[in-house]
Amino acid sequence: MKWTFEDFGADLDDLDPQVREKALQIANDLMEEKEYTKEEAIKKAIKQAEEWFLDTQA
DSSP: OOOOHHHHGGGTTTSOHHHHHHHHHHHHHHHHHTOSOHHHHHHHHHHHHHHHHHHHHO
């Protein structure tokens, strides 16, 4: 099952749209590995997406 923005609501509200989309992609990938809970996956995904975004801005 692929997650959407509605699945995370407030966790993603304040993110740049590009970061939000990347975070959802990463969270879906992490959940397919089945090593993370939903909460762990989204926290890790947001962190990785923010790092990705900063790297693209450099």
